[in-house]
Amino acid sequence: MKKRGIGIGCGFYGTGYGNGFPDVSRARAKLETDGKIGIYVGATEVGQGAKTVLQQIAAEAMGVSIEDIKFYCESTENTPDAGTAAASRQTYNTGNAIKKACEALKEGLIYIAIDKLLLNSAVGIRVENKKVYLESYPQSAISFEDIAKALTEPLCFEESFTAGTTKMEEESGQGAPYWPYTFSVYGVEVEVDTQTGFVEVLKAVCAQDVGRAINPQLLEGQIDGGFSMALGYALMEDLRLTNGEIRNNRFSSYIIPTALDMPEVKKIIVEDPEVTGPYGAKGVGEPVMVAAAPAILNAIYNAVGVRMREIPVTPDRLLEALMEKE
Amino acid sequence: MLKQVGKAEIRVDGPAKVTGRASYPQDLYMAGMLYGKTLRSSKPHAEITIDTTEAEGLKGVIKILTFKDVPHNHYGVLFKDHEVFCSKKVRSIGDPIAFVIATSEKIAHMAIEKIKIDYRELPGVFDAIEAMQSDAPKIHDKGNLIYHYKLRRGNVESAFDRAAAVAENTYRTSMVDHAFLQPEAGLAYLEGSQVVVCVATQYPHFDRQEISEALALPLDRIKVINPAVGGAFGGREDITLQIHLALAAILIGRPVKAVYSREESFAAHSKRHPMVMTYKTAADAEGKLIAMEASIVGDTGAYASWAINVIRKAGVHATGPYVIPNVKVDSYVVYTNNPFAGAMRGFGATQVPIAHEQQMDILAEKLRLDPIEFRLKNCFKPGDRTATGQLLHHSVPLVECIDKVSEWMNQNTGADGGAIE
Numbered sequence: 001m002k003k004r005g006i007g008i009g010c011g012f013y014g015t016g017y018g019n020g021f022p023d024v025s026r027a028r029a030k031l032e033t034d035g036k037i038g039i040y041v042g043a044t045e046v047g048q049g050a051k052t053v054l055q056q057i058a059a060e061a062m063g064v065s066i067e068d069i070k071f072y073c074e075s076t077e078n079t080p081d082a083g084t085a086a087a088s089r090q091t092y093n094t095g096n097a098i099k100k101a102c103e104a105l106k107e108g109l110i111y112i113a114i115d116k117l118l119l120n121s122a123v124g125i126r127v128e129n130k131k132v133y134l135e136s137y138p139q140s141a142i143s144f145e146d147i148a149k150a151l152t153e154p155l156c157f158e159e160s161f162t163a164g165t166t167k168m169e170e171e172s173g174q175g176a177p178y179w180p181y182t183f184s185v186y187g188v189e190v191e192v193d194t195q196t197g198f199v200e201v202l203k204a205v206c207a208q209d210v211g212r213a214i215n216p217q218l219l220e221g222q223i224d225g226g227f228s229m230a231l232g233y234a235l236m237e238d239l240r241l242t243n244g245e246i247r248n249n250r251f252s253s254y255i256i257p258t259a260l261d262m263p264e265v266k267k268i269i270v271e272d273p274e275v276t277g278p279y280g281a282k283g284v285g286e287p288v289m290v291a292a293a294p295a296i297l298n299a300i301y302n303a304v305g306v307r308m309r310e311i312p313v314t315p316d317r318l319l320e321a322l323m324e325k326e
Numbered sequence: 327m328l329k330q331v332g333k334a335e336i337r338v339d340g341p342a343k344v345t346g347r348a349s350y351p352q353d354l355y356m357a358g359m360l361y362g363k364t365l366r367s368s369k370p371h372a373e374i375t376i377d378t379t380e381a382e383g384l385k386g387v388i389k390i391l392t393f394k395d396v397p398h399n400h401y402g403v404l405f406k407d408h409e410v411f412c413s414k415k416v417r418s419i420g421d422p423i424a425f426v427i428a429t430s431e432k433i434a435h436m437a438i439e440k441i442k443i444d445y446r447e448l449p450g451v452f453d454a455i456e457a458m459q460s461d462a463p464k465i466h467d468k469g470n471l472i473y474h475y476k477l478r479r480g481n482v483e484s485a486f487d488r489a490a491a492v493a494e495n496t497y498r499t500s501m502v503d504h505a506f507l508q509p510e511a512g513l514a515y516l517e518g519s520q521v522v523v524c525v526a527t528q529y530p531h532f533d534r535q536e537i538s539e540a541l542a543l544p545l546d547r548i549k550v551i552n553p554a555v556g557g558a559f560g561g562r563e564d565i566t567l568q569i570h571l572a573l574a575a576i577l578i579g580r581p582v583k584a585v586y587s588r589e590e591s592f593a594a595h596s597k598r599h600p601m602v603m604t605y606k607t608a609a610d611a612e613g614k615l616i617a618m619e620a621s622i623v624g625d626t627g628a629y630a631s632w633a634i635n636v637i638r639k640a641g642v643h644a645t646g647p648y649v650i651p652n653v654k655v656d657s658y659v660v661y662t663n664n665p666f667a668g669a670m671r672g673f674g675a676t677q678v679p680i681a682h683e684q685q686m687d688i689l690a691e692k693l694r695l696d697p698i699e700f701r702l703k704n705c706f707k708p709g710d711r712t713a714t715g716q717l718l719h720h721s722v723p724l725v726e727c728i729d730k731v732s733e734w735m736n737q738n739t740g741a742d743g744g745a746i747e
Contacts, residue, residue, distance in 0.1 A: 006739050009683045010701055012647035013675050042531050045339055046558040052337045060330040076534045076550045084529035086563055086669055168714060173477035176716040177642050185727040189739040205734045207727035217334035237502040244370030244419050244452050244663045249592035256505050268730045272723035279331045286672045294683030310498040311680060
């Protein structure tokens with residue numbers, strides 16, 4: 001017999017290294033000789049979209065489009081240390097460092113423009129479309145390219161950002177160990193085959209706190225990825241450790257979800273800007289995962305009335321639990 | 327008005343990846359390149375002696391690296407408890423023992439077969455709770471318990487006494503793999519006074535530091551290049567072949583490449599900590615959570631990696647996103663002879679929801695409350711404090727998230743939230 005059930009899961013995730021450890025990102029913004037903006041930062045693109053999101057932050061700060069950003073992140077030789085691509089920290093931490101470096105570069109450009117345009121103050125100056133000009137007299141403007149040509153030494157600024165956390169008290173664990181916290185809620189509908197023990201997730205929905213969406217499409221990609229990883233965690237993945245040996249050490253036996261196992265996940269992006277985030281953004285790489293697996297477990301209970309306290313809920317485990325219930 | 331933020335820009339690295347132009351470490355080739363292959367432990371806990379004589383005599387074998395070749399034979403993100411190559415003892419299956427450098431991959435494989443390892447097996451421990459017993463086999467010189475995180479708020483005992491509903495359960499999660507698409511691979515070569523290591527990593531600057539410490543080389547003599555990365559999820563935080571390749575290139579003076587098979591990849595990188603989580607959660611008659619007590623035991627396998635940080639994150643997140651005035655959490659992490667666990671998406675905060683979210687549904691049922699209504703009564707709102715006393719002063723849109731999910735579920739799912747067959 002097939003039985004259906006629904007379930008919900010809520011989660012939160014504190015960003016960063018945490019516990020007062022210096023969680024530092026460094027970034028450099030430079031005016032390139034062609035008038036484009038060079039961003040130099042040791043932040044890895046692991047597939048999460050860091051290259052795109054961090055360029056959007058730089059472009060926003062400089063008033064240009066991402067085509068005018070040159071982004072370098074692949075070598076220790078020409079990039080400052082931006083910390084690890086982990087702990088959902090790159091958008092938040094490194095995004096902030098890039099924003100600060102760009103703001104410093106922008107100020108540098110303004111001071112050069114004051115000199116070149118014979119202005120008397122930085123007040124009322126705009127930096128936009130790769131030009132610097134007095135807002136009330138836009139016909140006199142200097143382009144980034146012309147500034148670059150006139151430079152005798154490179155115009156480059158390095159800035160850093162350190163997340164604000166405290167070390168927790170030893171005996172009580174009291175303190176402010178992480179910041180910011182990101183919230184996530186999943187709902188799912190499952191269908192359980194009581195004869196085979198097979199669980200199919202029919203529908204899923206995620207409402208994801210993002211602070212501010214830098215790139216909604218990449219956020220949706222993170223939600224799909226987080227859900228599929230949680231689906232494998234809840235129902236499939238098992239190394240089958242036997243006396244320390246991984247028995248399932250290839251994808252013919254270590255089963256992970258495929259596209260055929262994935263329901264369409266309805267994504268609801270919830271914006272509530274984080275004041276310390278770059279343009280209000282929070283990291284989502286891990287938050288998108290935490291609440292999904294328990295939603296599936298709660299839906300299984302709702303469908304067939306058995307509480308699965310051990311994961312993964314493989315068909316044999318579920319059949320055993322169903323038999324015990326009888 | 328924001329112009330670039332909020333735009334659905336196509337990922338900038340996308341076109342190169344979908345057209346096959348992106349270079350992953352496995353795609354790199356150099357003239358005169360040699361191939362490296364790692365010999366790994368087949369036993370979970372044993373003293374070893376290594377004899378490479380016969381393998382070294384094989385035609386095409388250039389050199390076989392062992393612990394004797396490494397200036398400082400250790401590495402690790404928190405403690406330096408990994409050996410670059412095991413010297414006297416192996417602590418888990420898959421521990422690297424030697425690295426053969428040969429003119430072809432085939433010869434390197436053949437040489438691996440000819441290295442003789444004399445294993446003198448030691449009793450092993452494969453269960454985290456057993457590993458905490460005083461008579462359990464010791465994985466390292468110190469005891470197996472690495473860290474105990476304590477969270478204390480209010481008084482759980484008196485709160486349990488006045489509870490209208492209590493749920494008490496033990497939950498277990500499994501050890502899982504990141505299953506990233508691209509197995510580890512890398513190429514190292516000399517360039518002037520520098521050794522260049524091309525490898526897919528989450529943190530090139532830290533890899534450089536690990537290589538620097540193990541090889542006793544100043545940082546400016548090492549360059550780490552991070553080409554396209556085929557997924558990571560935490561599995562590329564601890565290094566794998568970085569030091570092996572750098573050392574090989576330095577000692578031989580020629581480019582050296584290594585590519586792991588999927589099976590070797592499973593053996594080489596960290597895993598998600600399995601946890602045993604015993605929870606007691608209580609609510610009053612109005613449906614407000616009043617107390618939670620949890621004991622969490624994590625298995626970090628043979629090496630610490632991020633054990634302390636992971637079990638601390640599990641402890642801090644153990645309540646779930648709910649206001650609970652009385653909380654007592656003890657989270658422990660221990661060594662065993664299992665494959666080592668480290669960072670994986672969620673980092674301790676992925677395991678605890680398996681427990682706290684089922685506890686929430688169990689309590690809701692006992693209180694005859696709708697699970698959503700029960701969560702809305704207890705979830706964090708701006709101005710609330712977490713169990714560590716941290717003030718959530720803004721950007722806490724959890725009620726909105728729950729409402730939106732609930733609304734969508736009501737419109738789009740057929741099953742009835744409360745009904746149990």
